[in-house]
Amino acid sequence: MEFMRQRIARDGRALDGNILLVDxxxxxxxxxxxxxxIGLAFAERFQGAGITRVVTVESSGIAPAGMTALALGVxxxxxKKRASRITNGTVxxxxxxxxxxxxQYEMTVSTKYLPRGERVLFIDDFLAMGEAALxxxxxxxxxxxxxxGMGIVIEKAFQPGRKRLDDHGHEVYSLARIRAMSPDGIEFxxxxx
Amino acid sequence: MEFMRQRIARDGRALDGNILLVDxxxxxxxxxxxxxxIGLAFAERFQGAGITRVVTVESSGIAPAGMTALALGVxxxxxKKRASRITNGTVxxxxxxxxxxxxQYEMTVSTKYLPRGERVLFIDDFLAMGEAALxxxxxxxxxxxxxxGMGIVIEKAFQPGRKRLDDHGHEVYSLARIRAMSPDGIEFxxxxx
Numbered sequence: 001m002e003f004m005r006q007r008i009a010r011d012g013r014a015l016d017g018n019i020l021l022v023d024x025x026x027x028x029x030x031x032x033x034x035x036x037x038i039g040l041a042f043a044e045r046f047q048g049a050g051i052t053r054v055v056t057v058e059s060s061g062i063a064p065a066g067m068t069a070l071a072l073g074v075x076x077x078x079x080k081k082r083a084s085r086i087t088n089g090t091v092x093x094x095x096x097x098x099x100x101x102x103x104q105y106e107m108t109v110s111t112k113y114l115p116r117g118e119r120v121l122f123i124d125d126f127l128a129m130g131e132a133a134l135x136x137x138x139x140x141x142x143x144x145x146x147x148x149g150m151g152i153v154i155e156k157a158f159q160p161g162r163k164r165l166d167d168h169g170h171e172v173y174s175l176a177r178i179r180a181m182s183p184d185g186i187e188f189x190x191x192x193x
Numbered sequence: 194m195e196f197m198r199q200r201i202a203r204d205g206r207a208l209d210g211n212i213l214l215v216d217x218x219x220x221x222x223x224x225x226x227x228x229x230x231i232g233l234a235f236a237e238r239f240q241g242a243g244i245t246r247v248v249t250v251e252s253s254g255i256a257p258a259g260m261t262a263l264a265l266g267v268x269x270x271x272x273k274k275r276a277s278r279i280t281n282g283t284v285x286x287x288x289x290x291x292x293x294x295x296x297q298y299e300m301t302v303s304t305k306y307l308p309r310g311e312r313v314l315f316i317d318d319f320l321a322m323g324e325a326a327l328x329x330x331x332x333x334x335x336x337x338x339x340x341x342g343m344g345i346v347i348e349k350a351f352q353p354g355r356k357r358l359d360d361h362g363h364e365v366y367s368l369a370r371i372r373a374m375s376p377d378g379i380e381f382x383x384x385x386x
Contacts (some may be wrong), residue, residue: 023303023306024305024306027271028270028271028273028302028303028306029268029269029270029271029305029306030259030262030268030269030270030271031268032259032260032262032263032268032269033263033266035259035263036263058251058252059251059252059255059271062252062255062256062259063255063256063259063269066223066225066228066255066256066259066260067225067259069223069225070225070226070228070229073226075222075223075224075225076222076223076225076256077221077222077223078220078221078222078223078252080221109221110216110221112217112222113216113217113221113222
């Protein structure tokens with residue numbers, strides 16, 4: 001979407017070829033009007049797909065996912081990051097590697113909030129290696145729900161995440177796809193995505 | 194506010210005299226229509242107070258604080274929880290004890306997003322011991338900003354947080370104040386708060 005590319009071009013800053021700072025509007029200081037616009041864009045794309053809940057991962061997915069859930073009129077379920085595996089059967093979990101932060105965590109959700117048969121839209125702020133998205137997909141499948149689509153605010157198209165999700169057959173919709181970046185500038189993919 | 198007390202009475206569950214489960218609508222599965230109503234209530238209370246930004250702490254404060262910022266038309270700044278102290282001068286930090294989780298963390302915000310002279314509204318989902326609120330107040334003061342008020346979704350009025358904030362002269366507005374609770378029921382304070 002043009003509004004997202006414009007905002008990244010104006011306020012984003014590539015530290016190098018890998019790290020994009022968007023903390024002035026997306027994940028530390030948040031422009032809530034932009035979040036509303038993001039939510040409306042995802043809702044418009046997946047309107048008519050029978051979505052019954054939106055899911056995301058704490059914490060920077062919450063604002064864009066919340067605005068999407070509001071626009072679609074469905075609940076938001078926030079997957080938590082836990083340090084350790086819980087084995088009492090009340091939660092679904094997936095081990096997720098965060099390459100950006102060089103850590104790993106157990107993506108965790110109560111079984112209560114992902115009942116069988118739900119039609120789920122996953123929303124996240126970034127897609128890079130695709131680890132969080134694949135972890136969420138694993139949990140959604142284990143719960144007996146259908147992952148209808150994935151909405152990504154910023155896709156680093158030069159990293160393997162998008163291809164991994166495509167290979168799994170997931171429907172991915174990114175508001176902005178970055179082809180390459182450096183401190184000198186950010187180059188976008190402009191095809192229909 | 195009546196809408197908040199009614200929702201807690203209907204969907205909240207007191208495990209004992211201290212722990213209130215609200216994860217079906219407030220902090221794990223989120224009812225975004227309720228979040229919008231919460232945001233409008235805080236915005237109405239602090240309309241006219243010249244608020245220039247809303248701040249909260251990740252991650253369960255993000256949704257109610259985001260809806261408040263949206264309603265007020267100002268940015269949201271999310272204070273991060275970090276494990277360790279950063280001493281390079283680019284952030285403000287406060288050490289916060291979490292009694293619920295028996296952990297502590299460094300509440301952290303980039304100095305960029307709290308410039309001197311801002312008029313700040315702090316929003317959080319719970320007030321119990323008041324540790325997070327006092328940590329935020331310390332940071333806001335250190336930044337040379339004015340803490341205009343604090344909006345709390347659920348106040349555990351039987352714990353010392355409210356009195357500690359009152360003693361510091363902070364303006365606190367809670368949507369629901371719980372006087373006492375047990376698995377048999379939840380009792381609210383109904384005076385103007």
